[in-house]
Amino acid sequence: xKKKLYILTAAAALSLAACSSNEKTEESKxxxxxxxxxxxxxxxxxxxxVKEETAHQHEEGEPTAETTCSFCDMxxxxxxxxxxxxxxxxVTEEGETLFFDDIGCMLNYERDTEKxxxxxxxxxxxxxxxxxxDDAKIMKTEMKTPMNYGYAFFKDEESLNTFTTKHxxxxxxxxxxxxxxxNERYMKKKQMQExxxxxxxxxxxHGEMKQEEEMQHEAH
Numbered sequence: 142x143k144k145k146l147y148i149l150t151a152a153a154a155l156s157l158a159a160c161s162s163n164e165k166t167e168e169s170k171x172x173x174x175x176x177x178x179x180x181x182x183x184x185x186x187x188x189x190x191v192k193e194e195t196a197h198q199h200e201e202g203e204p205t206a207e208t209t210c211s212f213c214d215m216x217x218x219x220x221x222x223x224x225x226x227x228x229x230x231x232v233t234e235e236g237e238t239l240f241f242d243d244i245g246c247m248l249n250y251e252r253d254t255e256k257x258x259x260x261x262x263x264x265x266x267x268x269x270x271x272x273x274x275d276d277a278k279i280m281k282t283e284m285k286t287p288m289n290y291g292y293a294f295f296k297d298e299e300s301l302n303t304f305t306t307k308h309x310x311x312x313x314x315x316x317x318x319x320x321x322x323x324n325e326r327y328m329k330k331k332q333m334q335e336x337x338x339x340x341x342x343x344x345x346x347h348g349e350m351k352q353e354e355e356m357q358h359e360a361h
Contacts, residue, residue: 211239212246231258243288245323265296272296280311
């Protein structure tokens, strides 16, 4: 009889222990899931915020009074300054934003470095907003621009029409038209440098073209 009672008591104890273990497992499971979710959020949220902030900086980033052209090293005009409507900028594959005093310098920078831009922007001539080069409407004008390329850009038909009513001699143009002019300048300067023997060891073509770009800038 005692043996039977002992067996029943032991069985009851084991049953209670099993129930207690199951309860602890069920209680800890939600806590574990909640902790994992919190850790995942902590890992992903900052990255998303950084991406959003970076995209905003690329779109709205502005040159300062000290900013110089990434190609010719001349002054880049702010939008509050005369000639500021001709400033261009690009975003590299690495996410860096570079500024240029004129559209041709941006195209020649890509040519010289052999690194196509991830994004390229120019200013709307009237509103001074940044607009993608691919979306901009382009006009070849007789206006003086920082490097004398003479191109103006517009975000839409309304902005374009506002300009053409006052500049009736302006002609439609394409990015390919600008690139052809920029390439001709680029090749001409390289040939001149080779003929004059001004190639400086270790500086590279980009640095060697600075003097020629300065002369073009001063021609304005």
